[in-house]
Amino acid sequence: MRLSRFFMPILKENPKEAEIVSHRLMLRAGMVRQQSAGIYTWLPLGKRVLDKVTKIIREEQDRSGAIELLMPTLQSAELWQESGRYDAYGDEMLRIKDRNKRDMLYGPTNEEMITDVFRSYVKSYKDLPLNLYHIQLKFRDERRPRFGTMRSREFLMKDAYSFDLDREGAVNSYNRMFAAYLRTFSRLGLRAIPMRADTGPIGGDLSHEFIILADTGESEVFCHKDFVNFDIPGIETDFDDAEGLRAIFEKWTSVYAATSEMHDAAAFDAIPEGERLSARGIEVGHIFYFGTKYSDAMGAKVQGPDGKEHVVHMGSYGIGPTRLVPAIIEASHDENGIIWPKSVAPFDAVVINMKSGDAACDAACDTIYASLSKAGFDMLYDDTDDRAGTKFATADLIGVPVQIIAGPRAVANGEVEIKDRTTGARETMTIDAAINKLI
Numbered sequence: 001m002r003l004s005r006f007f008m009p010i011l012k013e014n015p016k017e018a019e020i021v022s023h024r025l026m027l028r029a030g031m032v033r034q035q036s037a038g039i040y041t042w043l044p045l046g047k048r049v050l051d052k053v054t055k056i057i058r059e060e061q062d063r064s065g066a067i068e069l070l071m072p073t074l075q076s077a078e079l080w081q082e083s084g085r086y087d088a089y090g091d092e093m094l095r096i097k098d099r100n101k102r103d104m105l106y107g108p109t110n111e112e113m114i115t116d117v118f119r120s121y122v123k124s125y126k127d128l129p130l131n132l133y134h135i136q137l138k139f140r141d142e143r144r145p146r147f148g149t150m151r152s153r154e155f156l157m158k159d160a161y162s163f164d165l166d167r168e169g170a171v172n173s174y175n176r177m178f179a180a181y182l183r184t185f186s187r188l189g190l191r192a193i194p195m196r197a198d199t200g201p202i203g204g205d206l207s208h209e210f211i212i213l214a215d216t217g218e219s220e221v222f223c224h225k226d227f228v229n230f231d232i233p234g235i236e237t238d239f240d241d242a243e244g245l246r247a248i249f250e251k252w253t254s255v256y257a258a259t260s261e262m263h264d265a266a267a268f269d270a271i272p273e274g275e276r277l278s279a280r281g282i283e284v285g286h287i288f289y290f291g292t293k294y295s296d297a298m299g300a301k302v303q304g305p306d307g308k309e310h311v312v313h314m315g316s317y318g319i320g321p322t323r324l325v326p327a328i329i330e331a332s333h334d335e336n337g338i339i340w341p342k343s344v345a346p347f348d349a350v351v352i353n354m355k356s357g358d359a360a361c362d363a364a365c366d367t368i369y370a371s372l373s374k375a376g377f378d379m380l381y382d383d384t385d386d387r388a389g390t391k392f393a394t395a396d397l398i399g400v401p402v403q404i405i406a407g408p409r410a411v412a413n414g415e416v417e418i419k420d421r422t423t424g425a426r427e428t429m430t431i432d433a434a435i436n437k438l439i
């Protein structure tokens with residue numbers, strides 16, 4: 001992508017409304033624009049990052065055996081009357097009437113709708129286990145939307161729903177998602193800690209929130225320091241191996257971790273002083289096993305091996321991609337801007353032409369840009385007329401992992417400079433060496 005043809009509205013000034021660093025940097029870098037309270041446009045740079053985040057989420061859901069579909073944002077109130085949640089959900093639900101005066105709502109979550117899909121088609125235990133997910137916008141009329149897309153009213157959620165014949169099967173489905181979540185957050189460059197959580201209005205008795213530690217987090221959390229060293233389930237993880245999945249779950253729940261709602265001060269104080277961590281955190285994912293709460297109310301049953309009807313056991317599993325983007329920035333930035341983990345960077349590398357219009361600089365940049373694009377790299381090429389200083393500042397702000405800098409003096413010697421955004425280390429090398437270093 002040539003920057004001169006891209007749409008990346010960088011802000012020079014620090015936006016006054018931004019209270020936390022991720023919100024400030026997302027606005028400065030031209031990633032998002034607020035359209036009304038808690039409702040955002042994802043501008044092209046932000047959209048690229050969001051797409052990389054959802055791609056990783058999707059890959060790990062698929063790997064674990066979950067199957068993607070797409071449910072609508074608008075739902076009929078009738079479904080929610082069946083479960084009893086239409087009145088119970090409260091002010092966070094945006095209620096709408098269509099032209100025929102039918103009660104509709106903008107879905108804040110999809111337990112009812114997926115249960116309806118399930119009961120319409122699945123009749124036998126032979127079709128279980130089943131886990132269906134989608135990545136779709138949700139609306140919750142939050143009392144206090146804030147921190148940009150961290151707590152917005154309209155936001156993207158990956159929500160998965162599992163169906164099993166009995167509790168044992170459902171616990172295995174839960175463990176499968178638990179392992180998939182550990183892999184997902186790790187691939188996003190984050191260390192998320194699963195913490196015992198309250199099940200709240202969704203109900204049930206087994207639930208974990210996945211929390212990223214960050215000073216700006218809204219949750220107060222308490223955990224053992226050992227989490228920092230636990231191994232993430234590898235690519236070889238067998239999602240059909242119930243014992244292996246149980247072992248992962250047991251390892252990751254073997255030491256203390258809880259949010260303030262579930263905090264047990266006595267258990268926490270029993271941990272030796274130097275091994276305790278009391279911090280703030282951001283909830284980026286949440287998994288629940290809630291048994292037959294919806295399947296009972298809505299009649300989702302299958303015939304079991306015994307020939308009798310069984311109400312299915314369900315779980316639901318959420319991740320917030322539009323919250324993850326700012327959470328990643330909270331965890332990875334410096335005074336000059338964002339530092340993207342490679343896996344979600346909007347571009348793999350940026351070529352900076354320090355003197356656009358200079359024949360030698362243009363030729364060097366064109367060669368590098370063409371070769372690396374051809375090799376499959378997502379390249380940004382700053383071919384604008386801006387001053388070199390402005391280009392450096394922009395490259396640092398938008399946090400692309402590698403900068404390839406072509407200035408007249410180096411290019412005269414057939415060389416360019418490579419800068420690593422994370423360490424700031426710079427290295428001069430020939431143009432070919434620079435291309436080969438990336439490939």
Ligand code: ATP
Pocket residue numbers: 140142149150151152153155156157283284285286318319320321322323
């Ligand atoms: P919170 O405690 O922050 O209000 P929640 O517990 O209400 O979140 P869940 O119902 O567990 O959220 O939804 C699953 C995931 O969706 C959350 O873990 C989070 O990543 C994301 N999410 C929820 N609410 C928002 C929001 N207002 N803005 C952005 N992402 C959100």
Ligand code: MG
Pocket residue numbers: none
């Ligand atoms: Mg909430």
Ligand code: MG
Pocket residue numbers: 283
């Ligand atoms: Mg919560």
Ligand code: MG
Pocket residue numbers: 209283285286
């Ligand atoms: Mg939650």
